[in-house]
Amino acid sequence: MKANAVGKFWSLFFVLTAVIVVAVSWLSWYVPSWGWWLPGDGQAHSTIGKRIDDLFYMIMIIVALTFVATQVVLGYVLWRGATIKPEEKSLFSHGSHSLEVIWTIVPSGILLFIALYQMDVWAQFRIKGAIKDSHGQLVKPEPIAEVTARQFEWRIRYPARGKPLNPKPQPDDIYTVNELHTPSGRPVEITLRTDDVQHAFFVPELRIKQDAVANLKIPVWFDALENREYEMLCAELCGWGHYKMKAKLVAQPDEEFDAWKERVSAEQFDDGYRKPVEEK
Amino acid sequence: MFRHSSKPQWATSASRQFACWMAFGVACGLAGCGPGPKAEFQYRDSTLKLIPDAQKAMKKTLKEGFGTPHELVAWDRFPIAYGGVRGSVSAPDEGTKSAARTVTVAFEGEAGQIESGSPLQWLTGPRAGDEKTASDTVAAFDPKTNELRWSGSAEPTPAAGDKFVVGFGEALRQGRAVYMKNCMHCHGVSGDGAGPTAEYLYPRPRDYRLGVFKFTSTLAAEKVSRDDLHRVVKYGIPGTYMPSFLLLGETETKSVVEYVRWLAVRGEFEKRTDDDLADYSQDAIDDTVKKAAANFEAAKKAGEKAEKLTLSQARKEANEAFAKYQKEDLETALEDTAAFLADAWTRADDAANVIVPSVPRVADDAESRDRGRLLYMSDKTKCYTCHGMLGKGDGAATEDFWKKPGTEVLYPRRGLHDAWGQILQPRNLTLGQYRGGRRPVDVFRRIYAGIKGTPMPGFGKTALKDEEIWDIVNYAMSIQYQSSQPAKANAGGHVAATEAPAAK
């Protein structure tokens, strides 16, 4: 009987583990304020982010169903094995060909489905680089800034107000550090670079993540749907000061964005000719 | 198992081995969590080279003046905003029992922040410096009647006009916390620029202890202002490892600036006092012995009688001399140093010492840039000797061996060096990297006052007119956008062929 106790303990242990995992996952989804689920309020704040979230949830559901089913079977098998009577004989199987075929084909089918299903999202983010507006017209993202990652900060270069972004620095460009401003509600594009090692541009709430690779200029587009500040991080361990690469993304209406540009430009081209008291 | 193992069974058992590795892993993991060495202010090498008595006096002075990282001492002598709200007693306790430990006060700053439980520090009057008042705290403060009740001893009673601070040292404490979290691993606990990660960085993190900071808005002879430090913390220094701390809150930034100023004052206080005590160092003793030996040899040659000075004699003499110095002069010397530093750091924040161009920026057109280019290439400014003909920071001066100041020894490497003894590349102007800020006024100030602690001299006031500086600013800021064609020698012949950097 003692051997049975050990077996029962383990079977319950594994079943309980599965139950806890499911319960905690469900709770953290149900109560987003805990911050255990997706970043921020748990919602994506960009068009592409919403589609990515949909994919995520779809895969999540498939995985969750598979997980629960597997755990139920596992629990049953363990329990059955632990409570087996000495006179009962184990069933010895040499394998089942049809079973093998089934559990090869079913997951393959699922994976193939996922692979095909996600293609459009991928294409939109990486190849099409555009979204449709309310009239069904394709809107190409507007290049707004060049974002250069370096150990350990983000340096950002914008074109002057009303000018397009030039790949080469221009005398009237505007520079900021650790503060990326963007117009909200429409797709914009940044050029991602790195000065040194590999970094990754990551705005969790927009679900945008892209590695910055030395000697490459990588275009990244996104649309921030709300006028607010988002956290902007480095998602590639880039050195001892990696944790310092925390910045903010400020999404604002076009007018505010332009006004902000004017203000920063005025400050940047300050020749200091006035009373020093006013200077700040 | 094929053969009998001499090892006990448990050692070969796979599960036991697994357990051993697990335990090992746990031990390693936990070891990483043990308390590291206690944070301590390091002393300069020059302090550690002093004779024991002098060293003792030096350490005592530093400890009394500045404390340790765990028990900071806020010396009110220096213009550092240690934090807290200052106030004074407007009407003292009238002696009625109900009014015990209560005074009417007037605050200089925001009285709204006064919370009960805040420490209360008496600055003047009978309570100041009294042991019994050390643990005074605010028991209650009524902003309507301005009555402040304190908890602590009732005696001695404060008089009208007595000054006090509530929450003294808050800014310094917060500054220290911010510094230890964000700055210390490069700049070091004592601000010596030798934190654990410092050795992997080029350029090296700033060593505050000379009291010199490079990128300032102040005149050449002045120290760095609070605003300058604030800017550096907020926006970082491009081209170096100093990152931007833009997202640090405003109070945090302000308090860390105060803490850095405090560390700089502490460091420079130590350095200056070491210089004062240089006669009582091991180096000085060695030098004396060496010189005495030279005297002895010279006298012997001349056939005169002479005595040799032994090391122990020299030590004894140094000890005696220091005892005399300590008795007569040390106090005054320390006072002078404190006065000098207090004055210098006060002046740094005087608006009168900020460089303000006397004329607005000269229009940034082709003519102005051309005038700037001619000045850059001229013998009037000699910008090109360091920054190079094309502004690449590869001028002829970077090819030379330079003497360490105050010695006859050359630096081991070719090139210019800064006040910290680090090799220094003149700025490459083609990169468009502006360490001290990219506002035209920033570049103007670099040229006007030079860059402190480096060979970059000041041109302002006498050497160049403000208009001329603006021309150079316009030229320097345009170099980035030019194609890398060599500058043409102009008709005026300022670029003499002999000035080619290929002198060597």
Next chain:
Amino acid sequence: MVRQTTRTKIRFAFATAGAALLWMTGSGCDSMVGVSGANSATTVKYRPATKEAATEAVAAAPGAATETTSGEGGVGTLKGRVVYVGDYTPLAPLFAKGAAAKDPSVCGAEAIPNESILVKDGGLANTFIYLDKIPKGATIPPAGDPIVFDQKVCVFTPHAMVVRVKQTMKILNADAAAHNTHTYPKKNTAFNSVVQPNDRNGVDLTYGQAEKEPFTVGCDIHSWMTAYHLPLDHPFGAVSAADGTFEIKDLPAGKHEFKVWHEAGKMVEKAFVVTIKPGDNEVTINVPASKLGK
């Protein structure tokens, strides 16, 4: 293998799980940077600006000094000569005429001399003889007129000079090339400013603090240019002339300890004792070559 009981097995399972949990939480701790106390509580102690006692002592000191001022012994003048003891061969110039490493058209007009040890008729030039403290009973005259520090053919003139604190120094340039005069003082703020070609009005420099030892002055354009300045808060310092002679006036009578400093050997004598009598006092300071590193 020894048979394990069920209880030991269960215990082992729990112990392993517990240890793993501990390890996971433990490795997240923040002592990575190697110094503890980053987040520990700190106390800030108030220290008043001045100690009461200290202020009194400082206040009392000048009074004590004035008491003995009524110079009972009068004042004397110290006239002396610094003598170089040893064999001297004139040093070869740093650069021959026309061979200067920088700006040969300007700096090559003449040879650039090596001034590190200059001896004429046995007298050692450019030696500083000074008191590092104001002697008791001395009257300190005001700093006086501006003095000139010139740069000719890429050489500083004078090569060594004593200057009074708060005395204006006019830094001139007689060359057709810019110089940047860069001081490396210990107590004063470093000065680093460009002096225009042929600027005869000059850039003004005043020292605010007395120094204990002379310090280097250089030029970051012409690496060989070197001079030595010594700001003093009293007039009792001199630099030996080309023939080694020097003169210090108005010294209060009594025993004085002079410092003797030369660039080649730095502090040659820490305390050269001279007893000054009213009137003229003659003295010879012997500097053996070995002290100058020869």
